[in-house]
Amino acid sequence: MSLFESLTFILSTTSKKLKKKITKNGGTLTNRLGAKVNYFIITEKQISKKLEKRIKIAEKYKSLKIVQQEWLQDSLKKNKICSSSKYVLSLKKEKEKEKEKQKENNQEEGDQEEEKEEKTRKRKKDQKEPEGKKRRKNAKKKQATKPKEKEKTTKKKKVGGSRVPMVSKLWKFDAENTVFSKDNIYFNSIMTKVDRRENHHFYHLQLINTIKKKEVWYAIHSHWGRMNSPGQGDNLMYETEKEGIREFKKRFRQRTGNSWDKIDNFEKKPNKYVITDFVNMDELF
Numbered sequence: 001m002s003l004f005e006s007l008t009f010i011l012s013t014t015s016k017k018l019k020k021k022i023t024k025n026g027g028t029l030t031n032r033l034g035a036k037v038n039y040f041i042i043t044e045k046q047i048s049k050k051l052e053k054r055i056k057i058a059e060k061y062k063s064l065k066i067v068q069q070e071w072l073q074d075s076l077k078k079n080k081i082c083s084s085s086k087y088v089l090s091l092k093k094e095k096e097k098e099k100e101k102q103k104e105n106n107q108e109e110g111d112q113e114e115e116k117e118e119k120t121r122k123r124k125k126d127q128k129e130p131e132g133k134k135r136r137k138n139a140k141k142k143q144a145t146k147p148k149e150k151e152k153t154t155k156k157k158k159v160g161g162s163r164v165p166m167v168s169k170l171w172k173f174d175a176e177n178t179v180f181s182k183d184n185i186y187f188n189s190i191m192t193k194v195d196r197r198e199n200h201h202f203y204h205l206q207l208i209n210t211i212k213k214k215e216v217w218y219a220i221h222s223h224w225g226r227m228n229s230p231g232q233g234d235n236l237m238y239e240t241e242k243e244g245i246r247e248f249k250k251r252f253r254q255r256t257g258n259s260w261d262k263i264d265n266f267e268k269k270p271n272k273y274v275i276t277d278f279v280n281m282d283e284l285f
Contacts, residue, residue, distance in 0.1 A: 002026025003079060007038045012051055015043060018069075021076060033058050040066045042089050055091055165279045167208055170233045171221050175212035180244065187248050190284055191255055191273035192227070200227035203255055203273050204281055207248040218244030222251065223281070 004027030011018060011029070018041070019029055030037060033054065040058045044051060058066050071087035165188040167177045180187045187207035194200055204223040209216070218238045225231020238244040249260045257269035268274050278284050 003075065003081070008036055009039050009041060010037050012040070012042045012044060012054070018043070018072065021072070025076070033061070033064070035061050035063060037061070037064050039071075039084075040064055041069055041072055042066065043069045047091070047094050052091060055089070059091075165206070168204060168206055168221055168223055168233075168281065170223055171206075171208060171219075171235070173210055173212075173219070173235075175210045175217075177208055177210045180207040180209040180218065180241075182245075187245070188279065189252060190276050190278045190281065192276055192284075193271075193273045195271075201225065201273075202227055202231070202281075202284060205248065205251055205255070207244050220244060220247045220251065227284075 003025040004022055006026075008028045008030055009022050010031065010033060022029060033040070037058075040055075042051070042055075047055070055066060058064050065084045066089050067084050067087040068089050071082055071084060074087075075082045165179045165186050167179060171177060189205045191203045191205070192200065193203075202224065204221075206221045208219040208221050210219055211217075218241055220234075220236045220238070222234040223231055224233075236247065238247065252258070252260045255273045256266070256275065257272040258266050263275070266275055276284065
Protein backbone atom coordinates (compact mmCIF):
# COMPACT_ATOMS: atom_id res chain seq x y z
CA MET A 1 0.00 0.00 0.00
CA SER A 2 1.37 3.42 -0.98
CA LEU A 3 2.02 6.02 1.72
CA PHE A 4 -0.61 8.56 0.55
CA GLU A 5 -3.12 6.14 -0.98
CA SER A 6 -6.75 7.32 -0.66
CA LEU A 7 -5.58 10.78 0.53
CA THR A 8 -6.41 14.01 -1.34
CA PHE A 9 -4.14 17.04 -1.17
CA ILE A 10 -4.23 20.67 -2.21
CA LEU A 11 -1.09 22.86 -2.39
CA SER A 12 -1.10 26.58 -1.58
CA THR A 13 1.30 27.17 -4.50
CA THR A 14 2.18 25.27 -7.64
CA SER A 15 5.16 22.99 -7.04
CA LYS A 16 5.98 20.32 -9.61
CA LYS A 17 8.45 18.74 -7.20
CA LEU A 18 5.86 18.32 -4.42
CA LYS A 19 3.17 17.20 -6.86
CA LYS A 20 5.47 14.47 -8.13
CA LYS A 21 6.25 13.27 -4.60
CA ILE A 22 2.56 13.12 -3.66
CA THR A 23 1.36 11.30 -6.79
CA LYS A 24 4.36 8.95 -6.74
CA ASN A 25 3.27 7.85 -3.26
CA GLY A 26 -0.36 7.27 -4.22
CA GLY A 27 -1.84 10.66 -3.28
CA THR A 28 -4.39 12.65 -5.29
CA LEU A 29 -4.14 16.37 -6.02
CA THR A 30 -6.95 18.88 -6.49
CA ASN A 31 -7.27 22.64 -6.93
CA ARG A 32 -10.59 23.03 -5.11
CA LEU A 33 -11.10 23.22 -1.37
CA GLY A 34 -13.82 20.95 -0.06
CA ALA A 35 -14.85 18.30 2.45
CA LYS A 36 -13.18 15.55 0.42
CA VAL A 37 -9.73 17.14 0.74
CA ASN A 38 -7.62 15.65 3.55
CA TYR A 39 -4.61 17.99 3.68
CA PHE A 40 -4.05 21.62 2.68
CA ILE A 41 -0.25 21.98 2.39
CA ILE A 42 1.02 25.52 3.04
CA THR A 43 4.33 26.08 1.27
CA GLU A 44 4.79 29.83 1.90
CA LYS A 45 6.71 31.19 4.88
CA GLN A 46 4.62 34.38 4.96
CA ILE A 47 0.83 34.44 4.75
CA SER A 48 -0.46 36.81 2.07
CA LYS A 49 -3.97 38.29 2.20
CA LYS A 50 -5.01 36.05 -0.70
CA LEU A 51 -3.74 32.92 1.07
CA GLU A 52 -5.34 34.07 4.33
CA LYS A 53 -8.75 34.06 2.62
CA ARG A 54 -8.18 30.49 1.34
CA ILE A 55 -7.13 29.32 4.81
CA LYS A 56 -10.28 30.83 6.34
CA ILE A 57 -12.36 28.86 3.82
CA ALA A 58 -10.39 25.68 4.58
CA GLU A 59 -10.95 26.12 8.32
CA LYS A 60 -14.70 25.65 7.74
CA TYR A 61 -14.10 21.97 6.85
CA LYS A 62 -13.46 20.04 10.07
CA SER A 63 -11.99 17.02 8.27
CA LEU A 64 -9.45 19.15 6.35
CA LYS A 65 -6.08 19.55 8.06
CA ILE A 66 -4.11 22.72 7.30
CA VAL A 67 -0.43 21.86 7.71
CA GLN A 68 2.95 23.32 6.93
CA GLN A 69 5.14 21.86 4.19
CA GLU A 70 7.37 20.21 6.80
CA TRP A 71 4.59 17.70 7.55
CA LEU A 72 4.82 16.34 4.00
CA GLN A 73 8.62 16.25 4.06
CA ASP A 74 8.79 14.46 7.43
CA SER A 75 6.11 11.94 6.45
CA LEU A 76 8.08 11.04 3.31
CA LYS A 77 11.34 10.88 5.25
CA LYS A 78 9.91 8.53 7.92
CA ASN A 79 7.74 6.69 5.38
CA LYS A 80 4.69 7.08 7.60
CA ILE A 81 1.87 9.57 8.07
CA CYS A 82 3.07 11.90 10.84
CA SER A 83 0.65 13.34 13.39
CA SER A 84 -0.54 16.69 12.05
CA SER A 85 -0.78 18.38 15.49
CA LYS A 86 2.88 19.43 15.40
CA TYR A 87 2.55 20.95 11.92
CA VAL A 88 -0.91 22.56 12.02
CA LEU A 89 -0.95 26.16 10.78
CA SER A 90 -3.19 28.50 12.78
CA LEU A 91 -3.99 31.97 11.46
CA LYS A 92 -4.30 33.24 15.03
CA LYS A 93 -0.82 32.01 15.96
CA GLU A 94 0.63 33.35 12.72
CA LYS A 95 -0.81 36.80 13.47
CA GLU A 96 0.65 36.69 16.98
CA LYS A 97 4.05 35.85 15.48
CA GLU A 98 3.68 38.75 13.06
CA LYS A 99 2.85 41.13 15.93
CA GLU A 100 5.90 39.96 17.86
CA LYS A 101 8.05 40.42 14.79
CA GLN A 102 6.65 43.92 14.28
CA LYS A 103 7.39 44.69 17.91
CA GLU A 104 11.03 43.70 17.39
CA ASN A 105 11.19 45.74 14.18
CA ASN A 106 9.86 48.80 16.03
CA GLN A 107 12.59 48.37 18.61
CA GLU A 108 15.22 48.15 15.89
CA GLU A 109 13.78 51.26 14.23
CA GLY A 110 14.12 53.11 17.52
CA ASP A 111 17.78 52.09 17.73
CA GLN A 112 18.30 53.09 14.11
CA GLU A 113 16.82 56.54 14.80
CA GLU A 114 19.48 57.10 17.43
CA GLU A 115 22.20 55.99 15.01
CA LYS A 116 20.71 58.31 12.37
CA GLU A 117 20.94 61.25 14.76
CA GLU A 118 24.61 60.52 15.31
CA LYS A 119 25.23 60.56 11.55
CA THR A 120 23.32 63.84 11.27
CA ARG A 121 25.47 65.34 14.00
CA LYS A 122 28.64 64.54 12.05
CA ARG A 123 27.29 66.31 8.98
CA LYS A 124 26.57 69.49 10.89
CA LYS A 125 29.18 72.18 11.44
CA ASP A 126 31.03 72.33 14.71
CA GLN A 127 28.82 73.75 17.48
CA LYS A 128 31.39 76.44 18.22
CA GLU A 129 30.52 78.04 14.92
CA PRO A 130 26.77 77.32 14.47
CA GLU A 131 25.53 77.65 10.90
CA GLY A 132 28.74 79.48 9.88
CA LYS A 133 30.23 82.86 10.72
CA LYS A 134 28.64 84.55 7.76
CA ARG A 135 25.12 83.50 8.71
CA ARG A 136 25.65 84.53 12.33
CA LYS A 137 26.78 88.01 11.26
CA ASN A 138 23.89 88.53 8.86
CA ALA A 139 21.14 86.77 10.80
CA LYS A 140 18.49 88.93 12.40
CA LYS A 141 16.64 87.73 15.40
CA LYS A 142 12.95 87.76 14.52
CA GLN A 143 11.88 87.87 18.13
CA ALA A 144 13.70 91.22 18.59
CA THR A 145 11.49 92.99 16.06
CA LYS A 146 8.25 91.03 16.25
CA PRO A 147 6.02 90.36 19.24
CA LYS A 148 6.13 86.77 20.45
CA GLU A 149 3.52 84.56 18.85
CA LYS A 150 0.90 83.26 21.16
CA GLU A 151 1.16 79.50 21.15
CA LYS A 152 -1.59 77.23 22.37
CA THR A 153 -0.34 75.21 25.30
CA THR A 154 -1.93 72.76 27.67
CA LYS A 155 -1.49 73.62 31.30
CA LYS A 156 0.84 71.04 32.83
CA LYS A 157 3.12 70.51 35.78
CA LYS A 158 6.83 71.20 35.74
CA VAL A 159 8.71 67.98 35.20
CA GLY A 160 10.93 67.62 38.24
CA GLY A 161 8.97 70.11 40.36
CA SER A 162 10.20 73.61 41.01
CA ARG A 163 13.88 72.86 40.51
CA VAL A 164 15.57 74.60 37.60
CA PRO A 165 17.37 72.11 35.33
CA MET A 166 21.03 72.70 34.53
CA VAL A 167 22.34 72.86 30.99
CA SER A 168 23.90 69.52 30.05
CA LYS A 169 27.60 69.20 30.82
CA LEU A 170 28.11 68.08 27.22
CA TRP A 171 26.99 71.49 25.97
CA LYS A 172 30.29 73.38 25.54
CA PHE A 173 29.22 76.44 23.52
CA ASP A 174 30.86 79.51 25.04
CA ALA A 175 27.90 81.80 25.69
CA GLU A 176 25.20 82.59 28.22
CA ASN A 177 23.29 79.29 28.27
CA THR A 178 20.04 78.42 30.07
CA VAL A 179 17.38 75.76 29.64
CA PHE A 180 14.52 77.38 27.75
CA SER A 181 11.23 77.79 29.59
CA LYS A 182 7.80 79.02 28.57
CA ASP A 183 4.76 79.46 30.80
CA ASN A 184 6.91 78.13 33.67
CA ILE A 185 7.56 74.89 31.79
CA TYR A 186 11.19 73.91 31.30
CA PHE A 187 11.87 72.22 27.96
CA ASN A 188 13.94 69.50 29.53
CA SER A 189 13.23 65.76 29.68
CA ILE A 190 15.20 62.74 30.89
CA MET A 191 13.83 59.46 29.52
CA THR A 192 14.66 55.78 29.92
CA LYS A 193 13.72 52.48 28.28
CA VAL A 194 14.61 48.79 28.43
CA ASP A 195 15.10 47.02 25.09
CA ARG A 196 14.26 43.39 24.27
CA ARG A 197 17.76 42.32 25.36
CA GLU A 198 17.16 43.83 28.80
CA ASN A 199 19.60 46.68 28.11
CA HIS A 200 18.77 49.96 29.88
CA HIS A 201 18.99 53.13 27.79
CA PHE A 202 18.66 56.84 28.57
CA TYR A 203 17.78 59.84 26.41
CA HIS A 204 18.20 63.44 27.57
CA LEU A 205 16.48 66.17 25.54
CA GLN A 206 16.88 69.92 26.13
CA LEU A 207 16.01 73.16 24.38
CA ILE A 208 18.81 75.56 25.30
CA ASN A 209 18.53 79.34 25.10
CA THR A 210 22.02 80.59 24.19
CA ILE A 211 23.02 84.27 23.97
CA LYS A 212 26.35 85.57 22.70
CA LYS A 213 27.16 89.10 21.60
CA LYS A 214 23.48 90.03 21.79
CA GLU A 215 22.58 87.27 19.33
CA VAL A 216 20.02 84.75 20.56
CA TRP A 217 19.96 81.12 19.40
CA TYR A 218 17.78 78.16 20.30
CA ALA A 219 19.66 74.87 20.45
CA ILE A 220 18.31 71.34 20.58
CA HIS A 221 20.68 69.22 22.64
CA SER A 222 20.28 65.42 22.72
CA HIS A 223 22.34 63.00 24.81
CA TRP A 224 21.71 59.24 24.65
CA GLY A 225 23.27 55.88 25.32
CA ARG A 226 23.25 52.88 27.59
CA MET A 227 22.83 53.47 31.29
CA ASN A 228 26.07 54.22 33.16
CA SER A 229 27.92 54.88 29.89
CA PRO A 230 29.16 58.26 28.54
CA GLY A 231 26.82 57.95 25.56
CA GLN A 232 26.87 60.40 22.68
CA GLY A 233 25.40 63.77 21.89
CA ASP A 234 23.86 65.81 19.11
CA ASN A 235 23.28 69.58 18.77
CA LEU A 236 21.19 71.60 16.32
CA MET A 237 20.97 75.41 16.29
CA TYR A 238 17.89 77.44 15.32
CA GLU A 239 17.42 81.18 14.86
CA THR A 240 13.87 81.33 16.20
CA GLU A 241 12.06 80.16 19.29
CA LYS A 242 9.31 78.65 17.14
CA GLU A 243 11.75 76.43 15.24
CA GLY A 244 13.43 75.26 18.43
CA ILE A 245 10.13 74.39 20.14
CA ARG A 246 8.87 72.58 17.06
CA GLU A 247 12.00 70.38 16.87
CA PHE A 248 11.91 69.68 20.62
CA LYS A 249 8.28 68.53 20.47
CA LYS A 250 8.98 66.45 17.37
CA ARG A 251 11.84 64.58 19.05
CA PHE A 252 9.88 64.10 22.25
CA ARG A 253 7.02 62.49 20.32
CA GLN A 254 9.43 60.30 18.32
CA ARG A 255 11.04 58.97 21.49
CA THR A 256 7.95 58.56 23.69
CA GLY A 257 4.94 58.38 21.37
CA ASN A 258 3.36 61.15 23.47
CA SER A 259 2.65 64.84 22.92
CA TRP A 260 4.74 67.30 24.93
CA ASP A 261 1.66 69.50 25.29
CA LYS A 262 -0.16 66.64 27.06
CA ILE A 263 2.64 65.48 29.31
CA ASP A 264 0.34 65.33 32.35
CA ASN A 265 -1.54 62.53 30.57
CA PHE A 266 1.65 60.67 29.62
CA GLU A 267 1.08 57.02 28.67
CA LYS A 268 3.76 54.36 28.37
CA LYS A 269 4.02 53.09 24.77
CA PRO A 270 5.54 49.77 23.60
CA ASN A 271 9.24 50.04 22.65
CA LYS A 272 9.30 53.75 23.51
CA TYR A 273 11.04 55.79 26.21
CA VAL A 274 9.27 56.78 29.42
CA ILE A 275 9.83 60.08 31.20
CA THR A 276 11.45 60.22 34.62
CA ASP A 277 11.19 62.69 37.51
CA PHE A 278 14.88 63.49 37.26
CA VAL A 279 15.84 67.04 36.33
CA ASN A 280 19.59 66.59 35.83
CA MET A 281 21.60 63.65 34.47
CA ASP A 282 23.66 63.48 37.68
CA GLU A 283 20.53 62.26 39.46
CA LEU A 284 20.04 59.40 36.98
CA PHE A 285 23.47 57.80 37.35
